[in-house]
Amino acid sequence: RLTAGETATVTFTFSERVTGFTKDDIDLTLANGTLGDLVPVGTDGKVWSATYTPNSGIESATNTIRVNLAGVLDAQGNAGTGTGSSGNFSIDTKRPEVTVAISEERLTAGEGATITITFSERVTGFTEDDIDLTLANGTLGDLEPVGTDGRVWRATFMPRPNTESANNTIRVNLAGVQDAQGNAGTGSGSSGNFSIDTKPLEVTVAISDRHLTAGETATVTVTFSERVTGFGTEDIQYDTSQGTLSALTAVGTDGKVWTATYTPRPDTESAFNRFHVNLDGVLDAQGNAGTGSVSSGNFSIDTRP
Known part of the structure; x- marks a missing residue:
């Protein structure tokens, strides 16, 4: 049995001294391999050897090397007839894939x-x-x-x-x-x-004016780290008793930036106000849902005359 990387020595032994024996007399049709140069063994002209190398990527259970005797002569000039065959041998030079x-x-x-x-x-x-x-x-x-x-x-x-x-x-x-x-x-x-x-959504919330007085409004800008879907005003939490937020407007076409106008209520005086964006219902393009919430910086309101 021959495997990948292995070779074998083939020995040809005649019954008597011969002439005219060459590699041309060796039939490798059923051998699935190649034979090196013939080398005489001893000086009596009866024994020869050569190195046999199986072909790569072969898986074969039935292989033989044959010698055609028609061109081989003994010392008296008698030509051989028929063929001589090796015993069967197997080859597996097929590597795992x-x-x-x-x-x-x-x-x-x-x-x-x-x-x-x-x-x-x-x-x-x-x-x-x-x-x-x-x-x-x-x-x-x-x-x-x-x-x-x-x-x-x-x-x-x-x-x-x-x-x-x-x-x-x-x-x-x-x-x-x-x-x-x-x-x-x-x-x-x-x-x-x-x-x-697996990168979670990130968001920043900015307000254009940190000190709102009577008659003023501010732009609230919500910027995500990537394109999102499922984002609406219901995801923005704030104290509705202090002011109101308009509908959201997309900025550009990448689905990352949104704005809305915030209008403080009249007759209001409040030093601490924030917007909170809840990320739980917001999805990125791959379907990753955000987690937690992010707040804007603080802003004050004084619309009381």
Whole structure:
């Protein structure tokens, strides 16, 4: 049995001294490999040897090397007839191959994905150390075999928090993985690309005038760290007994900035006022919901004559 990287010595032994024996007399049609130069063994002209190298990427249980005797002569000039054949030998120079699949192409905060690693044949020596997460921006749970054939494994991948990355892959290094015949893999297999957005929404709330008097209004500007959906005036909390807020108006087309006009109520005197934006119902483009709330700076109102 020949595996990847192995060679074998082929010995040709005739019943008597011969002439005219060359590599042209050797039939490798059923051998799935190549033969090196013939080298005589001893001086009696009966024994020859050569190094046989199997082709790469071959998996074959039936292989033979044959010698055509028609062109071989003994010392009396008698030509041989027919052929001589080696015994059968097997070849497995096919190295393990791998595919890496991820169950989700887009991961958001709190989401995980199942990583399925499938080898072309049964393998040994495969561990978490063979998995490269350098470009993955996350962590992997314990490997679990799927079935009993030693080909398929899975684990749970969790993206890192506070991460925003459009390009992520998980790679499997094959150098330490072997098939049943001891062939070590080469190179690596990679998952398809997937994106991660576990970065929570951030928002700032600004008011254009910190001291409002009779007849004045102020512009309230709400600026998100990224495009959002689901944001409305119901997400803005303030003391309605002190003033009123107009409808929201989008600034630009990126869905990040919104403004509204605040009008203080007449006959009001208040030194402490703030706007609070509740993020729980606001979503970014990946569906991540905000958490908590953010406040504006303090502003005063004096509309009392």
